[in-house]
Amino acid sequence: MGPESWSALANWVMAGAAVLAACAARSGLNSWKNQNIWTADAELARRILIALYRFRDSLYAVRHPAMFAGEMRLDAEQESKLSEVEQRQESVRSAYSRRWSRHQEQAIELSSLMIEADAVWGEELSKKVSELRKLERELWAYINLYLDAHYSRDTELAREYRKILKGERNILYDMLKEDDVFRMDFVKALAPVERYLRGKLGRGR
Template identity: 55%
Template sequence: MTVKTLTDIAIALAAVFGSFTAWKGLTIWREQNVWQEDNNLARRLLIALYQYRDSIYSVRHPAMAVSEMELDVGDPPDLPEDKKRSRGVILAYSRRWERHLPQRNELDALLIEADAVWGKKLSEMAEPLKLLEHELYAYIWLYLDAHFRGAPELRAQFQKILASKRDILYDTMDEEDEYRIDFNKKLAPLEDYLRTKMGRQR
């Protein structure tokens, strides 16, 4: 075998090795890039879930500030005191829910992004949280209808409806709160799933 032949073989082998190294490097880079993107999305989702949870807790806060109950500019200034209080409570819960909506919208947008990247598993896991949110929303407005908006003939009927539901209006502000326990129990699988995307475990 001549020197030229050996040289040609060496050059060919070097080219093959170089191509393999480049391919391997590109594969590693792609895997690292995918992992980084997954990590970033998972972190944003986890933060959004905690903000969503805390926002719902705020809606249930038992203390109602005077500023939350301020009447709108268009409300009659000469309302009787009981009417002012009723109107104020209704406005307070409306304002609390309005403050909550951006947190829900942010979470929904991130869940759509997760659907596109990972499939629908996370959105399906989030459904029990959405059901708890809906339960609270329905309870609040039934409560307001029964106590502050309902016509006298409807109030008894609303009371029957409320009596068939668990009382979740007020947060007891501790970990024995039934709604908190239920919410955190349904949140835990999402936390675990997202932490695996971040390369972390509980």
């Protein structure tokens, strides 16, 4: 083999090595990108799962059948303007208001994370979470209807609300058991959300 042939072979080998090096670099870059994407997805999924569980627990707390003095307290100015009956009515309203305010903190946190999830993953997760938000809205509506029906100072209006209330399922109080109807509905709606997010964590079911 002459010098020209050796030179051509060397050039071919160098060109091949360059191609292989470029392919290896691209493969490494893709692996790095994929790893970063997986890590970011897993972290977002973890944060959303935690927010969902806090959302669930705070919603359950709204339905807790026992009310505590701290929840029902009225300030001195309120009490001075109300009769004893009115004080009892207003204290119950205050308790539910405080409970719902605490829940809203968790709901806002979840909503902010869902905006991020929509931007990254599309709306698939939001559609699944919407079933949980429907239950939240049902409870909010029932509480307000219940308070208007039983703690309204306008007795005629209260009677009308009581008629409406009879047509709704009673989800006001948590029975603190697994067969509580609201809990059962929430657990059922939560299951596909958990499966989706655990898939992002690489844990599956």
